[in-house]
Amino acid sequence: MSGRRPETSGVYILSTPARTALPDAVMLPQFFRQKGYFSAGAGKIFHNAKVNDEASWDSYDDRPASDPEEIAAIEARYGSAGKPGDGRPAFHILSSDGAGTRDGRNVRTILRLMAEQPATGRPFFLAVGLHLPHLPWTAPKKFFDLYPPGSLTPKPEPAMVDVPPIALQTELSGFAQPDSREAAMRGYYASVSFTDAHVGMLLDELDRLDLWKTTVVVLISDHGFHLGDHGGLWAKLSAFDAATRVPMVVAGAGIPAGKAVGEPVELIDVFPTLVELGGFSPPPGLEGRSLVAAMQGRASTAFRPASSMVYHYDQAKKSDVLGRTVIAAEWRYTEWAGGAAGRELYWRADDPMEYRNRAGDPKLVAALNAGAAYLQNAPNPKPGPANRPRALLEAARENL
Missing domain, CATH: 3.30.1120 (Arylsulfatase, C-terminal domain)
Structure with a gap:
């Protein structure tokens, strides 16, 4: 959101508000707000509402769950009874359609705002941060049914060679046996599919409003997730590919469909890329690079790790x-x-x-x-x- 690396921003843990570390920086939503855009967000964007950046938004909301089953699942995982990672519930099959989950409510907030914007004639920057597939993995039954028992059997792993112990410390425990590992994988995959359905709702609304000719969509994640590989690694806290590699999809106005950039790119590249697509000059201090030329096939991005x-x-x-x-x-x-x-x-x-x-x-x-x-x-x-x-x-x- 700041376009800067942790070494520069000083934000190494997410309990540190970005604005505290960078009081004079222009954040990504704030940049477009300053350019006259209506800027609104819902959900997990600056991590959570406690570290939200008020200067970035005309409107922001992180709606809590109203679905009683998701509320119970969150409390069971993170409530006062203990800390995450001690074998407590990781997933729950919802009997509802999921509209009252955190993500369901936040997506519907953005859908409402999206529908209101064409009548204003004002350009907009809308961001929705989905909590899933963070724990606990909650999803309606139909998403669990996509992955019936036995369909996600963990594959045999090669032997690890000379991997230092510090690299193999795991954030979660409680899924050591193959049957429980498969059950956890079902929960993760179901929550990803539930997330995919929410993304589909947003894209369908773009279709309905006929906004694709003037809109750019970016889909990213903040981290990957281990599912018991490397002898029992779980969650995100590793330096391996499974935790550090994330999807990055940019689609919409001025971007050819179906093109892949074959070099490593970084999340800090999103800020300058959107700035260029908007026709603006970047603010000072950004450490990413615009990917527009590479996406449009005009030039290859200069190699950078x-x-x-x-x-x-x-x-x-x-x-x-x-x-x-x-x-x-x-x-x-x-x-x-x-x-x-x-x-x-x-x-x-x-x-x-x-x-x-x-x-x-x-x-x-x-x-x-x-x-x-x-x-x-x-x-x-x-x-x-x-x-x-x-x-x-x-x-x-x-x-x-």
């Missing part, structure tokens, strides 16, 4: 450890506590789920050093050989 970071709690040292990871070409490099708590290097062409850590291979020193150099110089790498890891990483393939 994509980086992420995550905090883990080191049980042995009783302290937080910062993990930073960068993906470049077919490589992923990860370091914990600057490398002191562990380093990882994965060749994703033949190890896409990242099970075989090659950081200890003396033949791959060039690739290891390239990843470390990039992270050392992030978030704003200066031109120079140390910050052009593609050439080094490509050369290292010969040593596989």
Whole structure:
């Protein structure tokens, strides 16, 4: 929302309001509001209502659930009886149609606002943040029925090789047995399908209002999710592909359909991309790059790795450890506590789920050093050989 990396913003945990860390920054919705757009949001956008940015909105609402079953499921998972991750309920099959869930209510808020806008003649920026598929996974029965028991049997995993213990700390527990793991997978998949249905409601309204010729739609997620892989990893707190890779779809006015950008992109690229599509110049301080030229096929985006970071709690040292990871070409490099708590290097062409850590291979020193150099110089790498890891990483393939 700020277009800045955590290293720049200072926002490493979501309890820190972005406005507190960046009092003078122009946030994404605020930018369009300043340009005369009606700006409205509903749901999980600046994480939650407690850290919402009032300067960004003409209207904002994060409606709580009114569905008694979802209320009970949320309380059972996060209520006063204990903390998440202690084996408490992760999913619930709703007997209702889901209209009274948090997401159902927030989507309907945006649908109402969308329908009101054409009559005003004012351009609009609307954002809806869906809570699902965050826990607890609640969805009507018809979405669970899409994944009958036995249809999501976990696949056998390859053996992990030299993966440091810090990389395998899990956020959740309680699904160790294959049958309960499959049940949890059903809950996750059902909630994703419920989310897909809500997205479909928004797109159907764009069709009904005939707004596609003047509207751009961006679909993104804030993180991925482990489903018991890597020997029992769950949820989002890892540096692996399953947690750090997210969907990013941009569709609408001025964007050819069905085109994929074949290089790594980052969520901080959304801000400058929307600014350019709106015909504006970007505000100062943005660290992303516009993807418009690449999406329109006018030019290839200049290669740049994509980086992420995550905090883990080191049980042995009783302290937080910062993990930073960068993906470049077919490589992923990860370091914990600057490398002191562990380093990882994965060749994703033949190890896409990242099970075989090659950081200890003396033949791959060039690739290891390239990843470390990039992270050392992030978030704003200066031109120079140390910050052009593609050439080094490509050369290292010969040593596989």
